[in-house]
Amino acid sequence: MKANAAVGVVSLLTGVGTLAFLPQVVSGETLSAIGDPYSPAFFPIFISALLIVCGSVMIVSTLMGHAPQVSGEGEIEAPLRVSATAGFIVVYTVLIQWIGMLIASAVCIAGLAYILGFRRNVIILLAAVIVPALIYVLFERMLYVVFPEPKIF
Amino acid sequence: MVDNFLQGVAAMANFWSISAALLGLVSGIVIGALPGLTATMTVAVLTPFTFFMAPLIGLPFLLGVYKGAIYAGSIPAILINTPGTAAAAATTLDGHVLAREGQARKALLVSLYSSVIGDMLATIVLIAVTAPLAAIAIMFTSPEFTILFLFALTMIAGVSGNSLTKGLIAAALGAWFGSIGLDPMSGMQRLTFGYAELTGGIALVPVLIGMFALSEILIQSEKSVVRSIAAAGVDDASGVSKKEMKSLMPTILRSTGLGIILGALPGLGAEIACWLSYAAARRHSKNPEKFGKGSLEGVAAAESGNNATVPATLIPMLVFGIPGDTVTAVLLGAFMAQGLLAGPLLFQQHGDTIYGLFCVLLLTNVMLLVFGYWAIQYLRRIVFIPRSILLPCVTVFCFAGSYAVSSDFFDVFVMVGGGAAGYLMRKADMPIPPFVIGLLLAPRLENAMRQSLLFGDGSLSIFVTRPISAGLLAIFVASLGFLVWRSFRARQIKDATVTEQPHDAAR
Numbered sequence: 001m002k003a004n005a006a007v008g009v010v011s012l013l014t015g016v017g018t019l020a021f022l023p024q025v026v027s028g029e030t031l032s033a034i035g036d037p038y039s040p041a042f043f044p045i046f047i048s049a050l051l052i053v054c055g056s057v058m059i060v061s062t063l064m065g066h067a068p069q070v071s072g073e074g075e076i077e078a079p080l081r082v083s084a085t086a087g088f089i090v091v092y093t094v095l096i097q098w099i100g101m102l103i104a105s106a107v108c109i110a111g112l113a114y115i116l117g118f119r120r121n122v123i124i125l126l127a128a129v130i131v132p133a134l135i136y137v138l139f140e141r142m143l144y145v146v147f148p149e150p151k152i153f
Numbered sequence: 154m155v156d157n158f159l160q161g162v163a164a165m166a167n168f169w170s171i172s173a174a175l176l177g178l179v180s181g182i183v184i185g186a187l188p189g190l191t192a193t194m195t196v197a198v199l200t201p202f203t204f205f206m207a208p209l210i211g212l213p214f215l216l217g218v219y220k221g222a223i224y225a226g227s228i229p230a231i232l233i234n235t236p237g238t239a240a241a242a243a244t245t246l247d248g249h250v251l252a253r254e255g256q257a258r259k260a261l262l263v264s265l266y267s268s269v270i271g272d273m274l275a276t277i278v279l280i281a282v283t284a285p286l287a288a289i290a291i292m293f294t295s296p297e298f299t300i301l302f303l304f305a306l307t308m309i310a311g312v313s314g315n316s317l318t319k320g321l322i323a324a325a326l327g328a329w330f331g332s333i334g335l336d337p338m339s340g341m342q343r344l345t346f347g348y349a350e351l352t353g354g355i356a357l358v359p360v361l362i363g364m365f366a367l368s369e370i371l372i373q374s375e376k377s378v379v380r381s382i383a384a385a386g387v388d389d390a391s392g393v394s395k396k397e398m399k400s401l402m403p404t405i406l407r408s409t410g411l412g413i414i415l416g417a418l419p420g421l422g423a424e425i426a427c428w429l430s431y432a433a434a435r436r437h438s439k440n441p442e443k444f445g446k447g448s449l450e451g452v453a454a455a456e457s458g459n460n461a462t463v464p465a466t467l468i469p470m471l472v473f474g475i476p477g478d479t480v481t482a483v484l485l486g487a488f489m490a491q492g493l494l495a496g497p498l499l500f501q502q503h504g505d506t507i508y509g510l511f512c513v514l515l516l517t518n519v520m521l522l523v524f525g526y527w528a529i530q531y532l533r534r535i536v537f538i539p540r541s542i543l544l545p546c547v548t549v550f551c552f553a554g555s556y557a558v559s560s561d562f563f564d565v566f567v568m569v570g571g572g573a574a575g576y577l578m579r580k581a582d583m584p585i586p587p588f589v590i591g592l593l594l595a596p597r598l599e600n601a602m603r604q605s606l607l608f609g610d611g612s613l614s615i616f617v618t619r620p621i622s623a624g625l626l627a628i629f630v631a632s633l634g635f636l637v638w639r640s641f642r643a644r645q646i647k648d649a650t651v652t653e654q655p656h657d658a659a660r
Contacts, residue, residue: 003581004319011322014329018344027341037606040336040343043599047332050325058318066644068316068582077375085374086573089367089548093569096552097562105549112545116374123542131546135553143205145557 004058004067011055015048084115100150105132154284157500161508165516170209174513177214178520181221185238186229186532187543192222192238192423193479194366198547200358200487201554208491208506213513215487219480220272220463220517223423224525227264227456228532231257240423240459243431247444247451254447258529262393263401263449264456265525269518271409271457272464276514278413279464283500283507286472290497295604296615296622298473302598304629305419305475306591311636312425313584318640320587323578327591328598330355337600350563357486359555359564360592363571364578364585365479366551370544371576393449401453404434408458415458416465419590422478423459430458464514470495471507474597475590482589 023030026041033039061067088111095104106128113124139145165171177199184195196218203211226241231248244264251260293301306328310320333344334354345351408430415426434454435444444451466477467484474495476482488495493503500507555568578585609615617623 007319007322007581007583011326014326018329025346026343027336029341035611037603037611038338040339040341042603043332043595044329044343046602047325047329047595051322051329054318054322054325058322061318068319068643082371082375085371086576089569089572092548092552093565096565101553101556105552108549109545112548113542116541116544118539118541120542127542127546131549135549138202139553139557143202143557145553145560147553147556148562 004062008055008058008062011051011058013055015051015055018044018048019052081115085112088112088115097148098151101147102132102136103150105135157284157504157508158280158511160505161510161512164505165209165213165509165512167209169207170213170509170513171516173206173210174213174217174517175520175524177217178221178517179217179524181218181223182225182228182521182525182528183221184218185222185225187538187540190543190547191365191369192219192226192240193483194369194547195222196480196483197358197361197365198550198554200361200483200490201557203487204490204558208493208503209509211491212484212487212506212510213517215484216510216513217517217520219484220460220514220521223460223463224265224268224272224456224521226459227268227452228261231260231264231452232532238423240427240462241455242424243427243455243459244452246431246455247446247448250445250447251449251452256447259393259449260452261529261532262526263397263452265522265529266393266398267401267405267408267453267457268460269522269525270405271412271459271461272521273515273518274406274409275413275416275461275464276511276518279467279514280508280511283468283471286468287497287500290472291501293497293621294619295601295608296619297625298601299598299605300616300622300625300629301473302475302594302601304625304632305469305473306587306594306598307629307633307636308419309590310584310587311632311639313586314582316582316640317636319581319583323583323585324587324591327588327593328595330360331592331595332599337596338603350561354596355592356558356561356564356567357593358483358490358558359568360571361483361486361589362551362555363568363573364575364589365483366547367568367572368575368579368585370548370551371572372579373540373544397449401449404438404450404453405457407433407437408454409461412458412461413465416462416477417468419469419475419477422466422480423462426462427455427459430454471499472497474594476593479586479589482586482593485593 018025019031022041022045026044029039029041031045033041034045036042058067088108092104092108095107109128109131110124113127118124140147180199181195184190185192196215199218200215203215206214222238223240226236226238227244227248230236230241230244231252234245234249236242236245248260248264251257306324307321310324311317313320333351335341335352336343342352411430411433412426415429416422431451431454434450435441438444438450440448462478466481469475469477470481470485474485476485485495493499493506551568552565555564556562558564575585578588605615615622616626
């Protein structure tokens with residue numbers, strides 16, 4: 001019920017927000033551009049209208065108890081572990097910029113493996129060394145992709 | 154067509170193309186055999202590597218991955234009763250029973266032979282129908298493409314989840330994100346919110362990696378990581394006799410036909426084909442009571458059905474630029490990155506490349522047969538690599554791959570955002586395929602729609618005055634009507650069940 005309502009609200013707000021702030025988000029265009037195929041706002045207006053209609057239908061059907069039940073993956077089975085995983089992914093994103101892709105990747109592999117319950121330290125150590133090394137060889141040496149320079153070195 | 158085919162053979166008959174296809178196939182088999190790593194996720198994570206290769210090296214690699222991963226999903230399904238990919242879910246029903254009875258090798262061989270036969274026949278159909286279809290599609294102009302894109306999006310929205318409205322919202326949100334960037338006609342900025350990085354639009358591949366790989370990692374992190382699995386061995390000497398294979402042929406042919414039809418329709422991929430093929434095989438079987446108790450027909454039906462969709466999903470993608478399922482959505486991104494704009498003109502402009510890829514599809518079937526037969530004895534070990542060490546390694550590859558797309562760290566943020574959005578969508582039971590396909594089709598839908606209105610002086614009548622467009626519109630309206638009717642019908646049944654339950658309780 002909450003998930004269905006949230007989907008409806010997100011859809012409605014995206015549609016209404018786009019139309020309300022149209023001049024700001026589409027280079028000064030206004031709602032008078034509706035139906036004008038020359039206008040850059042033509043397609044955003046069309047999509048926003050669709051989002052408003054579908055979002056409204058979703059909200060109304062949820063309120064009337066007709067919305068489909070959220071099944072399968074609806075509930076979070078291990079909220080602590082998921083939050084820790086998501087948090088660590090954010091930390092990894094920041095770490096890449098500060099300590100570089102390779103060291104951050106080693107930290108990420110070790111940290112995530114630990115969060116996910118893997119406790120064989122030798123294998124964790126091997127993965128934390130081998131995978132970043134593989135990434136270095138594949139990307140920097142073979143594909144000539146230069147990863148961002150670490151800020152602290 | 155024969156000339157084109159021979160040109161294709163010449164284009165791909167080199168060491169690097171064949172090696173890339175083989176490497177892709179082996180990678181696909183290894184990764185597909187690992188429970189939790191899906192075919193879409195595998196193709197998405199490996200796509201950035203192909204940007205640095207020539208089309209006839211990079212694309213054979215990805216096609217090999219796709220084919221290998223769909224086949225290999227059956228390996229853990231048979232050995233540990235856990236499908237490696239969703240497309241192998243129906244294989245568990247009979248495959249694992251056979252394995253527990255000491256016939257794991259037989260089940261794996263039937264799975265291999267059925268997959269190869271189904272895939273080979275579907276590839277022949279792909280080669281036979283795509284060029285004639287493209288010749289018809291070349292007559293399509295903007296109004297026809299507008300209706301076709303709307304039809305594809307509605308179909309995908311209608312069949313991907315349990316709610317048409319949610320599917321349409323997902324498709325519309327995808328199209329909203331797809332319209333970020335510069336207006337194709339005037340060059341003015343739209344929905345960029347002042348970020349210079351967004352003027353080129355949302356980078357497709359990082360979004361795909363985030364939505365399919367990173368969100369999968371978050372979903373997998375919820376599941377129990379420490380578990381003991383009773384695995385069946387494959388050291389038994391059971392094999393498949395010619396007589397047994399002959400008796401399975403009608404099932405394989407029927408399932409292949411179903412797989413081709415379902416694969417060619419947008420939105421219905423291998424995941425649905427395996428169940429429908431299984432159900433059809435059971436209905437037509439002389440021994441339906443054996444299904445679920447170790448029937449070879451069950452394994453053959455599910456596996457030939459799901460593998461037949463692999464070439465079939467390429468039909469709408471190559472001819473109209475409409476992906477048949479999520480993997481082909483990712484493949485379409487890879488085609489675009491290689492400068493191959495899928496659509497009817499593709500066959501005129503890059504005929505040798507496309508026929509070269511068809512040859513790759515045929516060749517990878519032979520490779521799958523040989524490699525799969527040899528590797529069966531080693532596959533048991535692959536399925537036991539712990540997920541809790543695999544997922545961190547995949548995460549690192551997601552980041553490196555996203556950055557490599559254009560060496561811009563903004564793409565990493567896009568990938569992380571895509572992962573978060575994908576996770577939340579899955580939690581809300583909101584289907585991801587309509588979002589991704591909306592994102593992919595938005596620029597082409599917008600162009601077709603605006604051009605149609607310009608040709609028609611702003612009048613919508615252009616969609617009904619042209620015969621092909623009017624025909625497509627009729628099909629679109631009928632399909633939409635059917636999807637809406639199906640939603641109402643499902644609601645009526647649900648309401649009736651809810652009303653009956655208190656009566657039952659009162660009794």
